[in-house]
Amino acid sequence: MNATDPQNGFHEWLSQYIKPLDRKRRKEIIENIRQAATPGFDYFFFVVLSGAIATLGLINNSPAVIIGAMVVAPLMSPILGVGLGSITADARLARDSVSALVRGAVISVLLSALLTLSNLYLPFVPSLMEIPNEILSRTQPTPNDLIIALAGGLAAAYALSQPHLSAALPGVAIATALMPPLSVIGIGLALGRWDVAGGAALLFLTNAVTIAFAAMLVFFLEGFSPRRVQDNGSVPRTLWVSALLTLLLLIPLTILGARFVAQAQENRLINNIVQTELTEMDQAELVELQITRIDKEIHLDLTVSASSPPTYSQIVALQEALVARVDQPVSVIMNYLKSERLDPLIPPTTTPTPTEGPSLTPTTTPTPTVTLTPTPLLPSATPTASITPTPQAVFVIRSSVPAYNTLYDEPGGEILKYLSANETLFDLNQILVYDGLIWVKVQDEDGNTGWFPKIYLSYPTATVTETLTP
Secondary structure, eight states, X not given: OOTTHHHHHHHHHHHTTSOOOOHHHHHHHHHHHHHHHSOOHHHHHHHHHHHHHHHHHHHTTOHHHHHHHHHSOOOHHHHHHHHHHHHTTOHHHHHHHXXXXXXXXXXXXXXXXXXXXXXXXXXXXXXXXXXXXXXXXXXXXXXHHHHHHHHHHHHXXXXXHOTTSOSHHHHHHHHHHHHHHHHHHHHHHHHTOHHHHHHHHHHHHHHHHHHHHHHHHHHHHTTOSOHHHHHHTOOOHHHHHHHHHHHHHHHHHHHHHHHHHHHHHHHHHHHHHHHHHHTTSTTOEEEEEEEEEETTEEEEEEEEEESSOXXXXXXXXXXXXXXXXXXXXXXXXXXXXXXXXXXXXXXXXXXXXXXXXXXXXXXXXXXXXXXXXXXXXXXXXXXXXXXOOOOEEEEEOOOSSGGGSEEESSTTSOEEEEOOTTOEEEEEEEEEEETTEEEEEEEETTSOEEEEEGGGEEOOOOOOOXXXXX
C-alpha cells in the first residue's frame, strides 16, 4: 500500500455521491463562469444597486431590505471563478475573477461610506448615534460564520454544476455572506469606528476564503483538475493551500468567539447585580441597560423608573457592588424617570337596605330644660402676646438653567408662569424635596400660588411680628 491510498479511498467514497462530470459538461461550466466572472457594465451596475440597498438596510436595521439586496448581488460568479481557476490551474480565469471581486468590493465599500456620510449630514434615515444590531452582528465573527460560508459555498458550486438545479438560491446565500460585510466596512470607516470596520473585514475575509475553498472541493470531486493531477490521481496543491488558509482563519475566529462568550456571561452578571441592587430602592424598575467597554473599563448607562429619585448613596452602593463582583473599573450613569404606581381600584358596590314601612311604636322626644347658673364676674383679662408667622418676601435669582426660571404647580409639574430676576415672591413655609432640590411653596404679587426651587431664592433678614390677642 502506498501513501496515497487513504486519499484515494476517501475520494472514491465521495465519488459515490458526487459523480464526476464528463468533459463536455466541464467545458460548458468553465465557459459560463469565465463569462460571468469577467468584469463588465452589468456586473458593476448590479454591485452598485445591491450595495446601496444593503447599506440602507443596515442603517435602517431592516433584515428584509438586506435580504432583498442579496437577490441582485452579483458576487457569486467571481468567488466561484476564483475556486474554479485555482483548482484547474487556469491563471487567466483566477486573475479575472480576483479582479472582479476586488473591484466590486472596493466599489461597495466606497458607496456605503458615501451613503453613511450623506445620512450624517442629510438625515433622511434614523441617526447613527447608536450602531444598529444588524451592523453589530457583522462585526463579531465566530466559527459559526465559517461553517455558514462553507455550507453556502458547497451548495452554490454543486448547484451550478447540476443542470436540473438552480444556482440562484445558493447564490443569494453567498451574496449574503459577502455584500453586507463590505457595506459594514464602509459604514465603520465613515463613522470612524475602526473596531466596526476591522470586525467586518475579518468576516468578509473569512467568508471569501471559505467559499472559495468549498467551491474548489466540489469542483475537484466533479473532475475539475489539471491534467497532470488527473493522471496521478493526487490532490492539487491549491486545494491543500486553500484548506490550510481556512483552518488558519479558525484561530482568530475562535479567540474572538471565546471573548464574546466571556463578555456575554459578564453582561448577564452585571444585569443580575443591577436588578438585585434596584430591589433596595423604592419600587424602582430597570427600563434600559447599555453596557460599553472602552480601554478595559465598563461603562453603564441605566434608565430607572421609580416614584422617587434614587439617592447618591444608593447609586454609589450600586457602583461598589459592580466593582466588587466584576473586578474591573466601572462607571455608572443613571437616568431617572418619575412614575407612580396605583393599586387596583375596586368599583363600589351598593347594598340595598330594606324598609318595612312606618313604625307603629310611638316615640317621645325629650324636652331639654335650661338651668340658669349664676356666673361670677371676673376681672378684666390680661392680653398675652402670640407669634403668628406671616409669609416672608423673597426675591428670584436669575438661573442659568431656563427650567428653573418658572413657577410650577407642583415640583416637576406644569408651568404656571415665567419669572423674572428680582421678582418678589412670598414664602408660604412649605417645602418638598424633588429631583435632588428643595422646593418651596410661594405666592407671587398677583396671588398665583406654586412651587419654586429654594436655591434660586434670595431671603432677606426675617422679622417677627407680634399680634396681641385678648
